[in-house]
Amino acid sequence: MQFQKNFTWVKRSLRYILGLTLVAGLVTSTTVVENVSAYSTAGALGRSLNVYSGFTINRSLIAPLAPAGVEGCREGQLLRDFAGVTIHETSNWSSNANALMHAQYLRSGGQNYDVSWHYAVDSTSAYQSIPENEKAWHAGDTANGKGNAQTIAIEICDNAAGNFDQAMANAEWLTADVLYRHGVYTVDGYLFQHNVFSAYGKNCPVTIRDSGRWGEFCSKTQGFLNNMVSQGGTYTPILMTATATVNQAKNWASANNASAQFILLADLYWELAPKAGVDPAVAYAQSAHETAFGRFGGVIDATYFNPCGMKTTAGGDNYDPAAHQRFSSWREGVQAHIDHLALYAGQLGYPKTYSSTTPDPRHSSSLFGTAKGVENLSGKWAPSSTYGTTVVAKIKGIQSASAALFTLDAQITNFDVISYQNGMLTADVTVKNTGSLLWSADIYIRLGFGIDTADQRAFIRAGG
Numbered sequence: 046m047q048f049q050k051n052f053t054w055v056k057r058s059l060r061y062i063l064g065l066t067l068v069a070g071l072v073t074s075t076t077v078v079e080n081v082s083a084y085s086t087a088g089a090l091g092r093s094l095n096v097y098s099g100f101t102i103n104r105s106l107i108a109p110l111a112p113a114g115v116e117g118c119r120e121g122q123l124l125r126d127f128a129g130v131t132i133h134e135t136s137n138w139s140s141n142a143n144a145l146m147h148a149q150y151l152r153s154g155g156q157n158y159d160v161s162w163h164y165a166v167d168s169t170s171a172y173q174s175i176p177e178n179e180k181a182w183h184a185g186d187t188a189n190g191k192g193n194a195q196t197i198a199i200e201i202c203d204n205a206a207g208n209f210d211q212a213m214a215n216a217e218w219l220t221a222d223v224l225y226r227h228g229v230y231t232v233d234g235y236l237f238q239h240n241v242f243s244a245y246g247k248n249c250p251v252t253i254r255d256s257g258r259w260g261e262f263c264s265k266t267q268g269f270l271n272n273m274v275s276q277g278g279t280y281t282p283i284l285m286t287a288t289a290t291v292n293q294a295k296n297w298a299s300a301n302n303a304s305a306q307f308i309l310l311a312d313l314y315w316e317l318a319p320k321a322g323v324d325p326a327v328a329y330a331q332s333a334h335e336t337a338f339g340r341f342g343g344v345i346d347a348t349y350f351n352p353c354g355m356k357t358t359a360g361g362d363n364y365d366p367a368a369h370q371r372f373s374s375w376r377e378g379v380q381a382h383i384d385h386l387a388l389y390a391g392q393l394g395y396p397k398t399y400s401s402t403t404p405d406p407r408h409s410s411s412l413f414g415t416a417k418g419v420e421n422l423s424g425k426w427a428p429s430s431t432y433g434t435t436v437v438a439k440i441k442g443i444q445s446a447s448a449a450l451f452t453l454d455a456q457i458t459n460f461d462v463i464s465y466q467n468g469m470l471t472a473d474v475t476v477k478n479t480g481s482l483l484w485s486a487d488i489y490i491r492l493g494f495g496i497d498t499a500d501q502r503a504f505i506r507a508g509g
């Protein structure tokens with residue numbers, strides 16, 4: 046059987062199919078407490094209060110994930126993209142309503158309600174409740190509003206037992222830290238009061254607004270940000286919402302003579318990377334560098350399903366094929382790549398465990414947090430001192446590529462039904478593009494969404 050088809054539909058169904066066997070990538074809580082004193086530069090800001098000298102960010106009390114389809118303070122919906130930080134105040138003046146109490150609330154009585162925040166901060170510490178790549182329910186502007194869908198929420202505690210000025214100073218530092226780690230070096234256009242998103246104009250953050258201190262909050266946050274840049278430099282963040290679309294990636298890859306297989310891998314990267322909080326443009330650009338756009342030509346080939354030059358646990362010489370990991374599928378290889386990047390960048394929920402919770406064979410905890418930026422991968426992922434900047438150039442190529450829908454005309458040359466049971470069709474499909482092998486694998490198709498199930502081949506023709 047041979048018939049010419051527009052490949053768009055197959056790709057669309059491929060994304061759906063891949064979604065069925067999704068590898069859970071949601072972060073879980075780990076005990077992470079960071080002392081931020083390394084960033085403190087007392088007196089350097091010309092302010093009366095700096096970040097509290099013993100200030101810590103506690104990440105061990107992340108809110109529990111609500112079951113699928115159930116409302117809760119943490120539903121696992123991914124932040125659409127990163128547009129900045131929204132500042133709130135708790136408006137709870139009870140003496141014990143500190144950051145810890147707020148974090149505990151989202152793990153007990155508050156976990157079933159769609160009210161939440163990423164961080165609560167008081168005069169001595171901050172507690173994180175929601176991973177930074179997920180939405181919290183804080184802005185009162187619906188699930189798709191800019192506040193909820195694109196910003197990270199910081200609640201400043203108003204508890205009477207705390208010192209508000211110190212809590213505000215700590216929140217300024219924390220806000221700067223969030224912006225800095227997202228590669229944003231200015232507060233202009235990236236700092237929001239809850240008030241601007243609230244559908245009913247809530248007076249929040251109340252103390253800062255009522256005392257006319259918003260300008261002070263912004264300028265002191267900028268001061269902390271400037272210190273972070275002068276100490277740590279600027280970089281292209283690995284942990285970030287997608288900075289380009291999957292169509293941009295495919296158009297860019299196609300323009301660079303990528304193999305059709307590599308072009309298709311973009312779907313996997315844009316599906317899996319955001320779940321780990323990794324910018325898929327970063328990972329895909331790195332894969333293009335490591336695999337010569339899927340053309341390989343080095344010591345390994347496409348049969349390794351290895352998109353990033355990953356070595357085995359034992360490792361070995363760069364020119365020894367046996368030193369390179371052979372994955373069972375592209376899904377596994379891409380997941381290993383993303384997990385390795387998330388590990389380097391210090392993502393919440395990492396390190397994971399090889400091979401039970403990650404297919405990354407080189408998931409050494411010693412790598413955790415040692416490269417927050419792409420540039421920092423130089424001399425680490427690869428020996429070259431220009432490795433990071435080479436990948437960054439490719440990321441910029443993706444970001445500036447056309448966002449037009451990418452379509453690929455392909456030829457389905459084989460479609461052998463293996464089985465059909467419980468609404469699941471299993472078939473062996475071979476797809477060719479301009480004569481070269483594009484894709485050949487067992488696929489699992491769930492019949493449905495308006496497609497004629499009476500004729501399984503018509504199912505394939507539906508998008509032609």
Ligand SMILES: [Zn+2]
Nearest residue numbers: 133134239249
């Ligand atoms: Zn608020």
